[in-house]
Amino acid sequence: xxxxxxxxxxxxxxxxxxxxxxxxxxxxxxxxxxxxxxxxxxxxxxxxxxxxxxxxxxxxxxxxxxxxxxxxxxxxxxxxxxxxxxxxxxxxxxxxxxxxxxxxxxxxxxxxxxxxxxxxxxxxxxxxxxxxxxxxxxxxxxxxxxxxxxxxxxxxxxxxxxxxxxxxxxxxxxxxxxxxxxxxxxxxxxx
Amino acid sequence: xxxxxxxxxxxxxxxxxxxxxxxxxxxxxxxxxxxxxxxxxxxxxxxxxxxxxxxxxxxxxxxxxxxxxxxxxxxxxxxxxxxxxxxxxxxxxxxxxxxxxxxxxxxxxxxxxxxxxxxxxxxxxxxxxxxxxxxxxxxxxxxxxxxxxxxxxxxxxxxxxxxxxxxxxxxxxxxxxxxxxxxxxxxxxxx
DNA sequence: GACGTACAATTTGATGTCGAACGACCGATC
DNA sequence: GATCGGTCGTTCGACATCAAATTGTACGTC
Numbered sequence: 001x002x003x004x005x006x007x008x009x010x011x012x013x014x015x016x017x018x019x020x021x022x023x024x025x026x027x028x029x030x031x032x033x034x035x036x037x038x039x040x041x042x043x044x045x046x047x048x049x050x051x052x053x054x055x056x057x058x059x060x061x062x063x064x065x066x067x068x069x070x071x072x073x074x075x076x077x078x079x080x081x082x083x084x085x086x087x088x089x090x091x092x093x094x095x096x097x098x099x100x101x102x103x104x105x106x107x108x109x110x111x112x113x114x115x116x117x118x119x120x121x122x123x124x125x126x127x128x129x130x131x132x133x134x135x136x137x138x139x140x141x142x143x144x145x146x147x148x149x150x151x152x153x154x155x156x157x158x159x160x161x162x163x164x165x166x167x168x169x170x171x172x173x174x175x176x177x178x179x180x181x182x183x184x185x186x187x188x189x190x191x
Numbered sequence: 192x193x194x195x196x197x198x199x200x201x202x203x204x205x206x207x208x209x210x211x212x213x214x215x216x217x218x219x220x221x222x223x224x225x226x227x228x229x230x231x232x233x234x235x236x237x238x239x240x241x242x243x244x245x246x247x248x249x250x251x252x253x254x255x256x257x258x259x260x261x262x263x264x265x266x267x268x269x270x271x272x273x274x275x276x277x278x279x280x281x282x283x284x285x286x287x288x289x290x291x292x293x294x295x296x297x298x299x300x301x302x303x304x305x306x307x308x309x310x311x312x313x314x315x316x317x318x319x320x321x322x323x324x325x326x327x328x329x330x331x332x333x334x335x336x337x338x339x340x341x342x343x344x345x346x347x348x349x350x351x352x353x354x355x356x357x358x359x360x361x362x363x364x365x366x367x368x369x370x371x372x373x374x375x376x377x378x379x380x381x382x
Numbered sequence: 383g384a385c386g387t388a389c390a391a392t393t394t395g396a397t398g399t400c401g402a403a404c405g406a407c408c409g410a411t412c
Numbered sequence: 413g414a415t416c417g418g419t420c421g422t423t424c425g426a427c428a429t430c431a432a433a434t435t436g437t438a439c440g441t442c
Contacts (some may be wrong), residue, residue, distance in 0.1 A: 014259060024324055047370075087428060088391090094426090126209070138356075143345055302421070
């Protein structure tokens with residue numbers, strides 16, 4: 001999955017494909033590498049420590065959030081885990097089916113649902129998390145502590161940039177037009 | 192999606208959850224941020240320039256590979272795009288249905304299939320790629336060229352580490368046991 | 383208490399995601 | 413020219429993924 005082709009060669013081809021339209025090379029490279037790294041790391045985790053417990057990366061992240069922060073409303077879990085609330089419904093169902101999490105009705109608000117770990121879920125996380133952290137150290141082995149910090153900081157600034165200015169940017173790009181609907185997704189019922 | 196909670200607070204909780212087992216903090220932070228950044232950037236792309244053409248990020252990457260490198264065997268496209276060959280089959284089917292790519296039998300090897308862009312696919316990429324590159328520049332706006340380079344390099348080293356040593360590492364972790372089967376996936380047919 | 387607005391999670395439909403099983407095919411060897 | 417080990421893309425099953433539609437609840441106002 002690391003570009004089998006050289007970066008230089010790729011950029012030359014991109015230039016020629018576009019016939020002189022200027023390209024932001026450094027930005028293109030850093031964004032491409034973010035995706036490569038995320039996929040490679042996720043794959044390594046799923047095929048090492050998560051495989052034995054039959055967890056996907058997403059399922060692990062959800063468990064992690066509930067483990068660290070305790071019983072939480074589902075929308076906070078979704079936000080912390082970085083997935084949509086619709087996705088969380090499915091993931092929570094899977095985890096509930098395996099006896100790792102529990103759903104509880106909110107004591108005072110009938111709309112809300114709380115997620116918490118079962119004893120088995122707690123036990124699993126106490127075992128799996130240190131193993132996973134060891135793999136985090138493994139994949140980042142070639143970076144010293146300072147490089148880790150600087151890289152983490154740069155990535156955080158990208159996240160902040162999208163969070164703070166992304167929505168406005170998307171509005172500007174649309175320039176007044178209504179956003180195109182997504183092709184997939186639920187259709188309106190006939191009345 | 193950026194941790195609503197503070198890093199410091201999170202780390203304290205992790206410590207207490209584990210009761211003294213030491214954790215690699217810098218590595219944990221950089222890996223967490225890689226995933227946050229990848230998800231945020233992908234979401235921004237899909238909701239800005241890709242939305243109008245009804246492309247997912249994966250579909251765009253596949254188109255990009257075929258656009259830049261020309262007609263290619265599917266296994267190379269999958270590798271360059273960073274997805275499994277099974278996934279590529281589905282994505283290529285979708286793109287073929289929209290008239291953006293074409294499948295061609297390999298001239299001398301009946302097992303292989305070649306992917307290439309249709310004229311419509313070419314036209315789409317000439318229009319969409321510069322737009323997407325502009326969004327790459329937008330999300331990386333807070334990083335100067337040098338920071339982009341350093342960050343891209345650090346991420347590349349993580350990818351290389353996993354590619355070069357991941358498989359061996361996973362073997363060591365198993366320590367001679369056969370790997371656990373994945374729960375999902377095709378089952379063997381009855382004989 | 384009926385009504386309306388707002389917000390919560392779930393459902394839905396199309397698509398992506400993986401690894402393993404599978405069938406078609408290649409090339410070599412006998 | 414039959415067999416055999418290996419490779420290629422596809423199929424399969426379980427799951428993840430999103431946004432929009434939907435259902436249900438909360439909490440005002442009248």
